[in-house]
Amino acid sequence: MAGVTATVPTAATRVFDLADAPVRALNQFLHHELRGSGVQRVEILNPNGAHNIAVGIDHPVTIDIQGHGGYYVAGMNKHADVTVHGNVGWGVAENMMSGTVRVKGFASESAGATGHGGTLIIEGDASLRCGISMKGIDIVVGGRVGNFSAFMGQAGRLVVCGDAGDGLGDSLYEAVLYVRGKIKSLGADAQEEPMTEADLAGVADLLKKAGFPYDPTEFKRVASARSLYHWNADANQEY
Amino acid sequence: MMNKPVELGKRIQREESAGYDRTVLDYIHNAAAHGLYEIRGLGAKRRLPHFDDLVFLAASGSRYPLEGYREKCTTKTVLGTRYAKKPIELDIPITFAGMSFGSLSARVKESLGRAATELGTSTTTGDGGMTPEERQSSRQLVYQCLPSRYGFNPDDVRKANAIEMVIGQGAKPGGGGMLLGQKVNPRVAKMRTLPEGVDQRSACRHPDWTGPDDLVIKIHELREITDWQIPIYVKVGATRTNHDVKLAVHAGADVVVVDGMQGGTAATQSVFIEHVGIPTLAALRQAVDALEEMDMRGKVQLVISGGIRSGADVAKALAMGADAVSIGQGALMALGCNNDTYWKDGSNWSAEADYARLGTAPGYCHHCHTGKCPVGITTQDAELEQRLDPTVGARRLKNYFKTLNMELTTIARACGKSNVHHLEREDLVALTLEAAAMARLPLAGTSWIPGVSGPL
Numbered sequence: 001m002a003g004v005t006a007t008v009p010t011a012a013t014r015v016f017d018l019a020d021a022p023v024r025a026l027n028q029f030l031h032h033e034l035r036g037s038g039v040q041r042v043e044i045l046n047p048n049g050a051h052n053i054a055v056g057i058d059h060p061v062t063i064d065i066q067g068h069g070g071y072y073v074a075g076m077n078k079h080a081d082v083t084v085h086g087n088v089g090w091g092v093a094e095n096m097m098s099g100t101v102r103v104k105g106f107a108s109e110s111a112g113a114t115g116h117g118g119t120l121i122i123e124g125d126a127s128l129r130c131g132i133s134m135k136g137i138d139i140v141v142g143g144r145v146g147n148f149s150a151f152m153g154q155a156g157r158l159v160v161c162g163d164a165g166d167g168l169g170d171s172l173y174e175a176v177l178y179v180r181g182k183i184k185s186l187g188a189d190a191q192e193e194p195m196t197e198a199d200l201a202g203v204a205d206l207l208k209k210a211g212f213p214y215d216p217t218e219f220k221r222v223a224s225a226r227s228l229y230h231w232n233a234d235a236n237q238e239y
Numbered sequence: 240m241m242n243k244p245v246e247l248g249k250r251i252q253r254e255e256s257a258g259y260d261r262t263v264l265d266y267i268h269n270a271a272a273h274g275l276y277e278i279r280g281l282g283a284k285r286r287l288p289h290f291d292d293l294v295f296l297a298a299s300g301s302r303y304p305l306e307g308y309r310e311k312c313t314t315k316t317v318l319g320t321r322y323a324k325k326p327i328e329l330d331i332p333i334t335f336a337g338m339s340f341g342s343l344s345a346r347v348k349e350s351l352g353r354a355a356t357e358l359g360t361s362t363t364t365g366d367g368g369m370t371p372e373e374r375q376s377s378r379q380l381v382y383q384c385l386p387s388r389y390g391f392n393p394d395d396v397r398k399a400n401a402i403e404m405v406i407g408q409g410a411k412p413g414g415g416g417m418l419l420g421q422k423v424n425p426r427v428a429k430m431r432t433l434p435e436g437v438d439q440r441s442a443c444r445h446p447d448w449t450g451p452d453d454l455v456i457k458i459h460e461l462r463e464i465t466d467w468q469i470p471i472y473v474k475v476g477a478t479r480t481n482h483d484v485k486l487a488v489h490a491g492a493d494v495v496v497v498d499g500m501q502g503g504t505a506a507t508q509s510v511f512i513e514h515v516g517i518p519t520l521a522a523l524r525q526a527v528d529a530l531e532e533m534d535m536r537g538k539v540q541l542v543i544s545g546g547i548r549s550g551a552d553v554a555k556a557l558a559m560g561a562d563a564v565s566i567g568q569g570a571l572m573a574l575g576c577n578n579d580t581y582w583k584d585g586s587n588w589s590a591e592a593d594y595a596r597l598g599t600a601p602g603y604c605h606h607c608h609t610g611k612c613p614v615g616i617t618t619q620d621a622e623l624e625q626r627l628d629p630t631v632g633a634r635r636l637k638n639y640f641k642t643l644n645m646e647l648t649t650i651a652r653a654c655g656k657s658n659v660h661h662l663e664r665e666d667l668v669a670l671t672l673e674a675a676a677m678a679r680l681p682l683a684g685t686s687w688i689p690g691v692s693g694p695l
Contacts (some may be wrong), residue, residue: 027463051456056464072447072460076393090456091447097392113446114388117433132446133388135432152442154432171440173433198391230420231278231438 012040017089020044023053030080035059049089054082057099075100076117082209094122096137109146112139115156121210128165131158134175140210159206161214172224177202180218191225240554263649276510278417280409281568282546282619282684287518288556289501292674292690293667293684297367297653300413303361305652313658316563318402318540319470319493322462322516326493327379327401329563330359331644335569335636337383337403337474338500339365341418341427341606343507344624345372347574347616350632354377357633358640363403363565364561366416366441369395378444384461387441389431393464401494402461403472404454406445406483409502409545412476412516416441417506422610454490454671462491472496477513477545484529484541494540496565497526499684501546503568504537506608518547521677527560535537536560543616555648558654558662559678565639573639574615574632577604589613590626646668648649 015039016026027046034057041062047053051070054063059079061234065073078097088107098114103111106124114130117139122130125143131150144162151167153175163181170187177190178199186192195203195217203216223236255261269277298304305312335351342365349372355362361379364370368390369382376409382399384391398401407413417437418427428435448457460470465603473487474496485494499519504512523543530536531595543556544565556564568576579594580587590601593613597606607617615626651659654666668683669675675682676689686692 006562011561012254024463024467025674028466031466040413052463055460071456074458076396077465078393090453094447095388110447114391116392133442149444160694173437199309199484225597228440229434229437231275 008132010037013043014039014041015043015045015168017045018048019052026053027055030054030057030059030061034061047086051089054080057082060099064210068105073103074099076195079103091187092117092122093137106143107141111141113136115139117156119206123210125162131156131175131177133157138206139208140212142210142212143180146185148187150175153177157202157206159203159219161207161212169222169224171228174220174224177222178219179222180214180220182221185218188221189225189228190222193221193223194222195219202205250421252438252597270602278419278506278608279509279605280505280507280511281512281605282501283464283513284605285513287501287546288520288671288673289518290520290552290675292520293669293678293680295554295558295650295654295666296667296668297650298620300657304655305580305657309653310607312651314644314648316660318542318563321466321470321493321539322491323339323401323470324468325400327361327381329361329379330558331640332647333358333547333563333640334360334381334542334563334565335362335570336502336565337365337381338365338567338571339416339418339505340370340373341365341367341422341431341619342617343571344615344618344627345370345426345628346624347547347571347631347632348373349376349629350574350627350636351570352380352642353629354636355379357637361400361642361694366405367427367607369398370430374398383474385441386443386445387431387533388446389433389441393493395460396464399465399469401470401472402465403474403475403496404461404492405619406487407474407476407478407498407571408504408595409476409500409516409519409522410504411507411511412478413443414511414515416444416504417608418612419506419608421519422608422619426618431527433468451486451490454486470494472542474498476500476502477517477519477525478520480517480525481529485533488533488535488539494529494542494562495526496544497521497522498540498565498619499545502544503571512609519543520674523556523559523561524678530560544628550643551650552660553603553643553647554650554659555667556682557659558666559664569639570636571616573635574627575635576612576616577601578614582628582631583626588626588669601626624682643650655694 010186016122043125044065047067051071055075060079063082066227070089072091075094081100083102092111093101096118098118102121108124109127110125110129112120114133116135120139123142128146130145134153136155140159147165148167151158154173158177158229160179164183166185167187169190270675314331315327316332351362352373353376356378363381379400381401383403385405420436470493473492475483477499499522500516500665540562542563543561547564590613669680
């Protein structure tokens with residue numbers, strides 16, 4: 001394939017240098033040639049903030065992105081374990097179904113948006129709307145999360161080791177949020193609740209997976225008060 | 240019988256107010272009784288400037304008609320030629336609009352798919368994901384990507400024949416969907432990852448992009464995931480249509496879908512339906528102007544929807560510059576929406592008592608939001624949905640679209656066109672000042688276009 005240089009001489013690793021090869025060649029490889037190729041690891045050099053790196057993967061593979069990614073890194077991921085050795089733009093792991101995405105640096109807006117499954121780990125901070133409309137994904141953020149995080153979260157867990165911004169968990173459905181630091185404000189219908197044994201075990205498990213050295217008892221639980229689940233309690237009144 | 244002299248003093252006076260007519264009285268009485276706005280289905284009910292306000296000039300001394308029944312008049316339509324390797328190829332320029340499984344029963348989705356396949360046209364998913372029933376029954380299925388992303392997943396993206404990025408809907412531009420608890424049954428809840436029976440409110444904004452420059456990248460992502468094979472549509476509710484169409488083209492759309500304010504919904508506040516957005520007629524002209532100003536006519540295809548009912552509507556939309564139309568409410572009516580009977584076990588049965596239980600009657604019903612559709616269309620009720628047989632439904636839909644297509648070609652031939660896409664603005668004039676101004680067509684019998692040409 002043009003522009004591809006195999007700098008690591010093992011059949012199980014494939015290297016894409018995005019300074020030479022377009023993102024499309026990488027994605028086409030991941031969609032069509034990976035399966036059955038014997039390649040178990042893909043290394044991506046010089047990502048330089050390119051958008052849509054490694055989107056739509058549908059096969060187990062380990063991917064190392066050696067630098068910063070743009071929007072939608074590992075978007076709609078299934079099965080793959082992706083590590084970004086840098087920062088990412090908007091919508092990292094958006095709509096992920098399974099697998100793991102780890103960002104060593106910071107993540108911009110809407111990290112893990114609408115994710116159905118898998119685990120997203122952000123070692124630094126995440127910006128606005130982290131986990132918006134999450135549908136089953138687990139997200140662990142080592143630092144802080146911005147305003148409106150987990151907006152309309154439907155299912156899954158968001159663990160925040162730092163502080164959370166304004167409007168956390170606005171209009172939540174069944175997603176559950178755990179915050180170690182300060183919460184600037186809760187969104188509509190979100191409420192703090194006591195941590196149960198199951199919460200503590202779940203958070204311990206996610207922290208271990210992410211490799212963060214915190215004690216689960218330091219976290220607060222935020223979930224839906226469910227007062228918006230039904231349109232208007234007085235809807236049937238008649239005067 | 241003996242006639243009696245009339246005592247004029249006892250005559251009941253019925254001087255109705257225009258400002259406080261019975262509709263307004265009913266609205267105020269309801270608001271006072273319930274303290275809650277009305278949520279309902281379907282589209283704007285008020286009278287609006289529409290395709291009815293246009294007529295065709297047809298052939299004349301200077302134009303040559305085609306023989307109405309025999310001469311060929313092609314209706315083939317191709318959508319998505321800009322970037323997609325596999326554009327959507329349709330036999331007719333009339334498609335089924337996006338309507339969700341959840342708002343409609345799975346049997347209705349199957350009817351739509353079967354009819355679309357037999358007609359050689361496309362059908363569209365809705366806010367709630369793709370059902371196996373509609374995928375299997377539809378040859379050409381457009382998969383919507385909505386703000387909620389309910390049921391949106393990469394496997395179905397890869398099964399789609401096109402993806403429609405929905406920014407807005409004509410019935411409620413700026414608003415998200417709504418599915419009241421009675422329709423969120425176990426299957427619907429599971430597909431949407433929601434608790435059963437919850438009054439579901441869909442997001443009104445996309446979660447992972449906010450403006451046109453983000454949308455460029457988002458569309459690029461969908462193209463990367465689908466290997467640049469299938470078209471990406473962008474659907475907007477009609478408001479600032481000229482700008483929106485330009486932004487959609489800028490964002491990389493293959494096809495722009497514009498939904499006017501007459502477009503339907505399964506559930507929204509009636510104040511939204513009646514008072515937000517602009518009529519389909521006005522939006523269509525703005526959209527065509529936008530494409531012409533960008534020199535993108537024919538490169539990016541335009542689909543118009545919102546109150547398209549008849550072959551005449553289709554012909555007028557095409558003449559004004561649309562490449563295809565999309566129909567939602569008309570399709571539901573073809574299936575029996577607002578009919579006084581439903582067809583089951585080989586007979587027609589009265590549905591009037593069921594309409595009455597909803598506090599309405601055939602002809603007036605817009606109670607899609609209740610999930611208690613008396614004719615079994617907009618329901619998730621296991622018993623009610625049996626009132627629509629997918630085979631019968633598919634046949635009725637096919638008959639309806641075939642009728643529209645025949646009417647369309649009748650008009651096209653009369654205008655001397657051997658291809659329905661050759662219908663042009665020159666073929667149309669307006670009957671009202673409003674329509675003339677919005678469509679920028681001459682008032683019939685004059686050469687006057689309000690706001691464009693000089694005095695009458």
